[in-house]
Amino acid sequence: MELIHRNLLIGIHDALQETFFQDKKYADKVIERLLKANRKWGSQDRQVVSEIFYNIIRWKKRLEYYMGEGVKPNNVYKLILAYLLWSKSHYKKFEEFDGVKTADILNKLKKGYIPTKAIEYSIPDWLAETMEKELGPKWEKEMLALNEQAPTVLRTNTLKTSPKELVADLQDEGVPAFTIHGYPDAVQLEEKKNVFLTSAFKDGLFEVQDASSQTIGQLLDPKEGMRVVDACAGAGGKTLHLAALMKNKGQIIALDIFEWKLAELKRRAKRAGAHNIEARFISDSKVIKRLHNTADRLLIDAPCSGLGVLKRNPDSKWKIDQDFIDRIKKEQEQILKDYSKIIKKGGQMIYATCSILPSENNLQVEKFLTNNPDYSLVKEEKIMPSQGYDGFYMALIKRDN
Structure with missing residues (x-):
């Protein structure tokens, strides 16, 4: 495989610096800005940069072990080198790389010994x-899966098209995709593509939404x-x-504590x-109280640790800690309450999270019930x-009385 071009390496280096050391910015925003700033990069270069960037974030602790030290602002190139040597990709044999000697890293790689889980x-x-x-013994299996790259899944906007028609439209635009049984x-895209440049996206035929996430709307029914x-x-x-499932008939009240998110919702809805859909900003507790006993269905997509979506947000595991999880559990409990x-008597609600920890999930529901x-x-x-x-x-929870 070819040695990665120096300008791409510099881009990856700067993006990692920004993610780890400059206000701990979100990786998806960092890579988005990097690719926008380098529009001359070809599609293959952009794919290589994104892949290396995310994989280094994903495997940072393991790479630090191979480096023999933690990542510091002045040794990000050493982190990149450790990844290139470990993954055996985008490099040729060399003794030194930007002043970093490869021998120590290679010795650890040859030993193959990893001291901790x-x-x-x-x-x-x-x-x-x-x-x-x-999670008990199965946590390793789940963590292994969470270190994989997430597939790109779209949700067909059935207000405008069908899944089969969407697949055909994407194919016409050079984006191979297929429907998923049971969803x-x-x-799902056959390979990573920038779908936001397609006419299908601009025409509102789909949204990017993971298959598991789509299950929530189906269950609320x-x-x-x-x-x-x-x-x-x-x-x-x-x-x-929810709007698509309701065929635009009835009323959806969308609430949030952030006005900028609701502004984005309105743009997407258009x-x-x-x-x-009616967007309402939660300015105080009265907004919620005025809605008591009025809804047939309620969705509580609660704030959570996000540990179930590390495939697509690997940087979040370096940004949270146990104190954060303890705080978020108290918030979940209060929101549920x-x-x-x-919801009205006889109505139904869903409490959902993108976490895999029982303490955020079924244990919260058991306590509430x-x-x-x-x-x-x-x-x-x-x-x-x-x-x-x-x-x-x-x-899925029902209010009986």
């Missing part, structure tokens, strides 16, 4: 302990004419799915042709990363 799976020590404690609206509340709507990925009052006997569990689904897509939890 945290280093083997490239996660913080505290996270290895938490995963083992909460009625999902279409909103009907035409219902009043549905999406309590933690964010930029509206799941809101738009492109998708979703007309039954406050927002559950939105114990404290609220007027509610009952209808069904729950645990989707693990080893099943192929993102890790998600969802519980």
